[in-house]
Amino acid sequence: MSAKLDLSPLKNSLARLREALEFCNSDRAKGDPRFARFLQGGAIQAFEYSYGLSIKFLQRYLQQHEADPGEVDRLSFNDLVRRGYETGLLAAELVVWKQFRHNRNLSSHAYDENKAREVYKGIPAFLTQAELFYAEVEKRQNAEKES
Template identity: 35%
Template structure:
């Protein structure tokens, strides 16, 4: 990033991560037999979706800002984006981000109890990856 290039505002991602952490906290502390539990899980899933989408979008923007050819980054496939991000030391586990993409895609196509539970449980691990990404994007 050159000194004349404006930096990307990462505040929305930070807030999304905080919202996901809060949703996970309340979902985890709610008793399993509570009628609120499914609603809290839905909040976790929604926060996961939003945080994932914002993470990938900002990752691409930061890479575009750093690149000699921004259109080349804009046109990268998802897998190539992950490889490029790993090469730039922004991601340490690109395979994990493929899993997050798969889970994100499943939230928009099917909503049954088993999948909802799996996605909500996985959101805790995603949260750690999102926090790591935010830290690395701040250092970029």
């Protein structure tokens, strides 16, 4: 049996991202466009961090459970996500995760309001998929612990 991954960084980052979205949708944010933009910037940063952790934890989990962990290191992003989907770790196919990756790359241009808005609009879909991924890994680790 492989060592259990400490999922707390991913869990915490997803909780912060959910909170950021809740603040962005608050009455105060809706009533103050400047405040809303500030909060959206925070949500975008939380997305960047959560996205990075999601990909790292996908890779780590696969490394622990593949016959050849070194093979996982050599996988391209596309192949890593495909493997995650094929093994049931990810609920969404590659095209969805490629959009998340596009948004993450676009987020470095968040000073451009149109690009920031595009990234922000994609955050709820990412959060849903990342939470499903987290739940699946947690479920599998708990099952491994019981067996």
